[in-house]
Amino acid sequence: MMSQKRLFLLDAYALIFRGYYALIKNPRVNSKGQDTSAIMGFVNSLFDVIKRERPDHLAVAFDKEGSKDRLEIFPDYKANRDETPEAIRIAVPIIQDILKAMHIPIIEQAGVEADDLIGTIAKQAEKQGYKTYMVTPDKDYAQLVSDNIFMYRPARMGNGIEIWGIPEVQKRFEVERPEQVIDYLGMMGDAVDNIPGLPGVGDKTAKKFIAAYGSMEGLLENTDKLKGKMKEKVEANAELGLLSKKLATIMIDCDVTFSEDDYVLSEPDSKKVQEIFEELEFRRLKDQFIKIFSKEEDSVQNSGSSTSKKSTTQAGAGQFSLFGENIENGAETDTFSNRKTIANTNHFYQSIAPGMAMKLFVQNLLKQEHVCFDTETTGLDALTAELVGIAFSWEIGKGYYIPFPENKEDAQEFIEILRPFFESDTVVKIGQNLKYDIKVLAKYNVEVKGELFDTMLAHYLINPDMRHNMDVLSETYLNYTPISITELIGKKGKNQLSFRQVPLEKQTEYAVEDADITFQLKEHFAPELNAANTLSLFKDIEIPLLRVLADMEIEGINLDKAFLKSLSQELDNDITSLEQKIYQEAGEEFNIASPKQLGVILFEKMKLVDKPKKTKTGQYSTAEDVLSYLAKDHEIIRNILEFRGLSKLKSTYVDALPNQVNVVSERVHTDYMQTVAATGRLSSNNPNLQNIPIRTERGRQVRKAFIPRNDEYTLLAADYSQIELRIIAALSKEETMIQAFKNGEDIHASTAARVFNVPIEEVSREQRGNAKTVNFGIIYGVSAFGLSNQTSLTRSESKDLIDTYYKTYPKLRNYISEQVDFAREHGYVQTVLGRRRYLKDINSANAVVRGAAERNAVNAPIQGSAADIIKIAMINIHKKLKEGNYKTKMLLQVHDELVFDVYKPELDEIKTMIKTEMENAYQLEVPLDVDLGLGNNWLEAH
Template structure:
């Protein structure tokens, strides 16, 4: 059986992936587009080629043996964007998880490693496949070696065999080097012969064979000017060929046995995919997670078929078990109850029928420690009970202690804090089609054990919160906020279902008109949603330039279409058709699916323990993600209405809260002055950075200033800003430099917070929310760079999150104190949405800004804008 060696140019493929895919981030802010693209390419190539041996080669550094010949080799290249650099360590980690050898060699490039190993493999009788984005490697093509070069993207490959090279250029693989010697290579800063391009080089080589033969026979060259150039730049041509030649005798020390392909480490891959939020790749992993064998300690528990006074206590641990993640609708399987005198499993129907238990649940003086207060409050409300007296929440406590530890399930959280005698829900119930409820004895022990575990963990968590000076954050903000969120979720927001359906019909009508326009401009009818058919229309019939090709045809992705907008009016229609199509399917139809059929209300679920910055998120539906850039998207908010006649929707949002937090934390005089004088901060920044008077600030200057103002908060780089504003990186870097010169204490804050993170291992918000950043002291420059940006932006984003949470808590108390009928319905980013009777509007206009603006005291005023109307849309 023929052995097959696959050799991958790691740097080249990572670069291709980075620039081919839009910037992607996981929930920790790590850029992942290059990692994702690299992984996609790798798995696809392995699946298609089924190599017996595999190696990924990387460049070892900027300096190579070629620099001794020509110091300016690769001199024109821009610095690698930090957003890409930070991804290389993860790519190497992934290769380790795939059990794939990766290798680099000081003073040599990845090309040289591949050239050397491919020759060794050929001598050993291997078939070789080289994968790269760099056409230089086509010189390695032979009867045994095929070189696959990526085209525009990462999975669309062009295969170079000697036959293909002959067909494409009329040359042999060896002559590729001669061609490079003549025409040079701007990407590697190889000079070649000035004025000689690819066509001329090919023509000359077809006539003379090699560069050396050509240079010895220049008198036979036609064209005086060309002849003169070849004579004048003879030595430069030879040097260029030398630079372009891949060495095949590099001192590579690799045993081929190390390259033999073995099965990936599924657990390592699963861990990395989870960390990077590669959910689609996670689903493709084979096998299930091996459950850790849990040693169950002896636990005495009782099944309670009736509830007695002796079972209830002044202080207890309480756990309610649900069979699904959606606690608004999930089946309630039972209740665990634990205190110093006993541990009990209470079936749901027994609890529901007991007036004694209901009275205990609703007694504020009877203290209960729970897991997930919000879920517990809503679940007990479904049993007709108003849960009161919650004094501890394991889920929230664990999140406040360390938000970087994902809150996967009860068992993992319990184990993290020292209680390892709890089985995971998945191992108990199974998953997918095999999921089922076990017999009562097994179920009862599982639920009782969870209640007992809360008791074991509580003191340890409280001690850690107190040690970290975070108990106030836990007790005074997060725990009571869970009750506020539960009330908001339980109330829900009324949806005008008919209006939603009308919008759906309106969108269908618009889509039909746009479809007709597209067909008219195309000159024929076709399936617009078919990339293949659309590609034929755009690039063959209409003759538009093909930006990117795939194996199945032309790419018609959004980024491709945006580049083609100036070329033909059909493109604008297609882009709008897609946007409206997504509104129709994802948002109109998506919202209709989650409306409660009996009440016409939507009950979103707020995730209080997800983000590392403390921000709330929402699911089923995600109300924070309704697109509002298009008017049709904004109009979706028309369907959100007050729950009673003669009521209105009232919306209030913080103005530029993160920049105000930055002014407070940095104590920068310029920012403080701007906010205290109620100046437009973007105009002020443009004045300072461009050194112009207020009246001379153009809309373009303000747009640039706005981008850098908000970008600074997120630790933006010159590359990120250049992408955002569509300007050169050099210009973006200069803009950031001038910004930091204009606001020197912002720069000082950035430097100080990085030092603080290095010293402590974490950064904190004003309310002591911590984010641990272990990578801040990494020896790896790229990981450290990412950690430094995280250190800079977390105190700002996190404090802004704390402020709106505090405002929600204060608003709930104030509405109650004023005895108002108004309800707080939704939280979306920096905005709170209420419903209220019209006769309460006047007082709401007074107290909402008052409460929100005084939630936390900063050196600059917090500013709240508000509006109201018959729908959420009208209240904007």
């Protein structure tokens, strides 16, 4: 008996939007700066259907110019919809090119929506004996479901599918027949499509009405049975209800014909598809395409089934079969059976028992060229966490786990057995966020030697604007959702388990999976680093810096807790004094920290402005930018801003810092993040030492709390002088500015002399200040409006000053234009070392969005080059400190400044070395200049 033929109809835009928004927080951007999220999302959905189902027939339906019929009867149909994102508009023609190359029919008709096309074809195919699957997340299609027509709903991030037949529709909508979904939608309305519905009728009421009256018409015929306001509303809006039902009805009589021969899933133009994927830089999808449409794939795939992870003892793994526990993860049987798995990857995950097994395992480790390892610990703080186990993988689908004993002496014995691996110079160590693992192992007196490959850092260079955690990378590049740690230990709170409490088989499954995935990501990212020309940046800057930062974080910095306690009391007094001033000016007491109460006082009672700005919720906006604009005219605003600043300073730093002192080292240990700022700058966390205010007196006082380790040491701060201006002068080849730096002139006074046409010695303080604002503002694309807000100049004076500035420095203006042009053509800009900043909005039709990208096109190479240069200096200084076996330690990096704990007998030698290394980190046409300062605290040194 022949099986029933199956037709799959894909709702293109529904899947495109779904793919785009699934990646909205971490968009997929290629080396040309092109946002390919929508294309990738759709192609993943398409491939998933083909891989799972091997359909006989398949087609894709697109909307074109909206629904002519619905707009004729209701001009506001879909009027509320936001404009289609530019990335999607650009994606659609490319998606259609892919479909054409794959010989997949495109169903499209001007003035007809995709759901109407799909509805018509599904009903026609049903009459011809087909079983039809409508591939869409859109619930409206439920009205079309029948014995042979189904909804095929992809779940989020590719985690399986839902198939809705008649029973599923009946349960979901509480209807007897699927066609009653039309009545449900008509009664409820649809805010997305701007279908009005019946006022006051929501989900529950619509289901109640359908249960009682069967349909919209049945309801309207029985309004005498309704009561009160509901009766009035339904009767008054009867026509609106019938109109809504008509708008919600998917048409099944469009001018389109199902042609069996045209919809056959046939042989694609493989070369053309691969060319498109190469252009888009879809390397993994290209590989997947080849696998799906190869004969080998055909022989192993079963119609309608999905791959499940299985444990198999493969060649080369059997030698460990007696050393520990094999982890079997059979299809749909274990705790994690609902997770989607890596296509066609069987796995062998095994725990290694202590004794001879571990020693033999290490011998095998040392024979490998590349090994991924991943530590499992009791917590997230590397300096206090203890090892629970270490996972290893060096082959896709295989890995091993060594559980560690809780006793510290026994754990150290395990480390000694593994020490030859970690300290081997010949084995490349792979990991995700290796800095953490290096810091954990340092507690056990182990130095991780040899070449490193950090997948988090690699991806940061490949796609800096995306998130870089392993789960996101796995889902994006391997189409695989790993086990969540919360599945094992629970969510945060008192009931959360320690990883030690997790059963060994689950520890093994989780830990080795991480190592396996990370190994696979390394295989994926290594060629991408080459393709983006960032391999040298990875190997020569980011990886060496990883070790430098680990040492700095382990070292930490001393904190004067007694000083912070006294400063906290002073701030309390200042804040109380400001409160009283604000109450006096307002004429009443209120909660100054409440935006709602503050807004009422400022804009209703005091009426400081005629038309105050409001938030989306209708409250008066008291945001920083709003108040800053009003500050120069109103003392109460100045006091409020100072109150906010002091309150934040007290809570964020003065009171918080003592609680962040490590109980063992009695020092503060910040974490430096290499993968947060897209420009290449480092950021710090726990505590964030880079955001300590420096412009205010009280803010500067916080730096006073950072002190040397003891009386034998002093703090030294080394700061690049005006490095960003020096870089822009060098990159733009602006001779006038270059010469000023070479002559050692005050660059702001030099600029002022030229733009105001006065001798340099006659430049006033105000003129120098305005020139300084323009000098730095140019990097950030300052406008006349922005300049007038930052200075005492009017807007017209600001415009004249900017125009004169560009006439004085014409090459600077040319450089800015060239950077924007380069970005428009290539989709990215780059630093002096080739670090790329992708600008997906550089050609946006939206002027505001495009303007922001244009400013980044100028700013990113300057900021990024400064970041690259200080990183080189840090690497070189760290190397010299180690080679010279100095007691002096590098402690902090804050933007363009480095802070050192200098052993006083080494001071003269260290000062010379630091200044030399920083000023010669990178050769520009403009000399780099470094200011050194010494002190008994950071403030004095700075």
